[in-house]
Amino acid sequence: MGIRSGRNVRALLSPFIFFISFFSFQFCTAIDTITPTQYIRDPETIISDGEKFKLGFYSPNNSTNRYVGIWYNKITGPTIIWVANRENPLTDSSGVMKIADDGNLVVLDGQQNILWSTNVSNPSKNSSAILLNFGNLVLQEGNSGDGINNQRVLWQSFEHPLDTFIPKMKIGTNPKTNENILLRSSKSDSNPSTGGFSVGIGSLNIPQVFIWNGSRPYWRSGPWNNQIFIGVSDMYSVYLNGFNLFRDAQEGSAYLTFSFVNESLLSKFILNSQGTLSQKDWDDEMKEWVLAWLTPEKECDIYGKCGPFGSCNALDSPICSCLRGFKPKFIEEWSKGNWTSGCVRRTQLLCEGNNTSGEVGKEDGFLKLKMMKVPDYANWISGEDVAECENLCLRNCSCVALAYDSGIGCMSWSGNLIDIQKFSMGGVDLYIRVANSELGMIFVFLLI
Missing domain, CATH: 2.90.10.10 (Bulb-type lectin domain)
Incomplete structure (x- = not known):
C-alpha cells in the first residue's frame, strides 16, 4: 500500500477540518x-x-x-x-x-x-x-x-436597578402607573441585599433628584432647569454628554437618564451603604475606577442641616446662620449647635399684621442672596423676569421667597424655607421676603 500524496491527504481531510473549524467557531462565539x-x-x-x-x-x-x-x-x-x-x-x-x-x-x-x-x-x-x-x-x-x-x-x-446607575439606564416615577424606579443601596460590600438608602426623582412640579434615608430626605439636587440641577454647584452641561430628563405632562411622569456620544467611555454612579452617591469613571491607562464626583461631601450637603429659614455655608464657622430678618427659634439650642428647629421671623410681614392704628405701613421687600441653593418645595409661577416674579409674590401673602432661572422661570415658596445653602460657585439668586423695616439692617444671626 503506497503512501498518499500531500495533495490527496489534504483533499481527504478538508471536510473534517471544515467541520472542526466550524464547531470551534460555534463553541468560541x-x-x-x-x-x-x-x-x-x-x-x-x-x-x-x-x-x-x-x-x-x-x-x-x-x-x-x-x-x-x-x-x-x-x-x-x-x-x-x-x-x-x-x-x-x-x-x-x-x-x-x-x-x-x-x-x-x-x-x-x-x-x-x-x-x-x-x-x-x-x-x-x-x-x-x-x-x-x-x-x-x-x-x-x-x-x-x-x-x-x-x-x-x-x-x-x-x-x-441595584445600587448602580449606568448610561441608558433610567430612574424616575409615573404616578398614574405607580411605577417608581429607584437605586437602592446594598447593606454592605459583602451583602447586596437592600439597604436603607435610595435615589430617585421627587417634586415632579419642578423635578429634583433625592437621596432618601428610609422615607426621609437625606440630600437634594435642587431643581432641574433643562440642562443641569441648579442645586449642584459644580454641575455643568455638555450637549449629548450628560443627563436628560424626560417629562410627560399628561402622565405626570419624569425619568432621568445619562449617556455619552462616545459609548466606549465607562462611567457609573453608585449609591453606597452609607448613603453617598459617587460618580466613577474608568481610566483605561491606569486600569482603575477614578472618583469624579460625590455627594453628600460636606455637612451642608445634608438635607435641612440648619432647619427652617436657616442657611448653611461650609466656609463659615459655625456653618449655620439665620436668614436676615430671622432669629433662632430656640436660642439655647442654637447656641449649642443644635440647628434642627431653625429660625423664625423677627418682624411680621405687612400683609400678616393687625394694623389697628390706621397708619399705612410700608410694603414688604426682598433681600437678595447670591449663589444660593434654593429651598425645597418650589412652586412654578408664570413670570418672565425677576421684577414680574416680585410683583406676583407681593400679591400673595403666603409667598415668602422667590428665585428666577432662565431654564425654569419663576419659582416661589410658601411656608417654611428648608435646605438652603450658600455656594462659593454656581447656584442662583434667592430673594427672601421681609418686612420693610428689615431692609436697612445688615446683621445676620449666627451661633449666639
Whole structure:
C-alpha cells in the first residue's frame, strides 16, 4: 500500500477540518441569550454580543454566598452593576438560571426552589432572555436575537436597578402607573441585599433628584432647569454628554437618564451603604475606577442641616446662620449647635399684621442672596423676569421667597424655607421676603 500524496491527504481531510473549524467557531462565539432549552449553571456565564458585559454567578468579597449578577466583562475583577437574587443568595454552587415553564426567567437552587423570578404576570411561553451590550438584561417574547428592537419586552433589569446607575439606564416615577424606579443601596460590600438608602426623582412640579434615608430626605439636587440641577454647584452641561430628563405632562411622569456620544467611555454612579452617591469613571491607562464626583461631601450637603429659614455655608464657622430678618427659634439650642428647629421671623410681614392704628405701613421687600441653593418645595409661577416674579409674590401673602432661572422661570415658596445653602460657585439668586423695616439692617444671626 503506497503512501498518499500531500495533495490527496489534504483533499481527504478538508471536510473534517471544515467541520472542526466550524464547531470551534460555534463553541468560541459568546452566547448572549438564555432560552427554554439553553440555560446557565454555576459557574457558567453569558456575554453580551459586543462583549462589554457578562452575566453569571459570583460571590462578593468576604462572602461564600452565590448570586447571579451582571458585570463589566473586560475589567479585571467583578464590577457588579446588577444582581438578580439580592435578597435570596445561594449557599452553594448548585444554582441555575433558566426560562421556567411559564416563561419567566428564574434562579433556582439545587432543590429546584425558586430564589428569584422576573415574576411577569402574563409571560410568553416562547420567551428568551438576552443580555444587551449596554448592560440591560431583557426578557422578551420570542428568540430572534434582535433584542428590544423587534420583540415585545416583557421585563428588563434596567427597570429594577441595584445600587448602580449606568448610561441608558433610567430612574424616575409615573404616578398614574405607580411605577417608581429607584437605586437602592446594598447593606454592605459583602451583602447586596437592600439597604436603607435610595435615589430617585421627587417634586415632579419642578423635578429634583433625592437621596432618601428610609422615607426621609437625606440630600437634594435642587431643581432641574433643562440642562443641569441648579442645586449642584459644580454641575455643568455638555450637549449629548450628560443627563436628560424626560417629562410627560399628561402622565405626570419624569425619568432621568445619562449617556455619552462616545459609548466606549465607562462611567457609573453608585449609591453606597452609607448613603453617598459617587460618580466613577474608568481610566483605561491606569486600569482603575477614578472618583469624579460625590455627594453628600460636606455637612451642608445634608438635607435641612440648619432647619427652617436657616442657611448653611461650609466656609463659615459655625456653618449655620439665620436668614436676615430671622432669629433662632430656640436660642439655647442654637447656641449649642443644635440647628434642627431653625429660625423664625423677627418682624411680621405687612400683609400678616393687625394694623389697628390706621397708619399705612410700608410694603414688604426682598433681600437678595447670591449663589444660593434654593429651598425645597418650589412652586412654578408664570413670570418672565425677576421684577414680574416680585410683583406676583407681593400679591400673595403666603409667598415668602422667590428665585428666577432662565431654564425654569419663576419659582416661589410658601411656608417654611428648608435646605438652603450658600455656594462659593454656581447656584442662583434667592430673594427672601421681609418686612420693610428689615431692609436697612445688615446683621445676620449666627451661633449666639
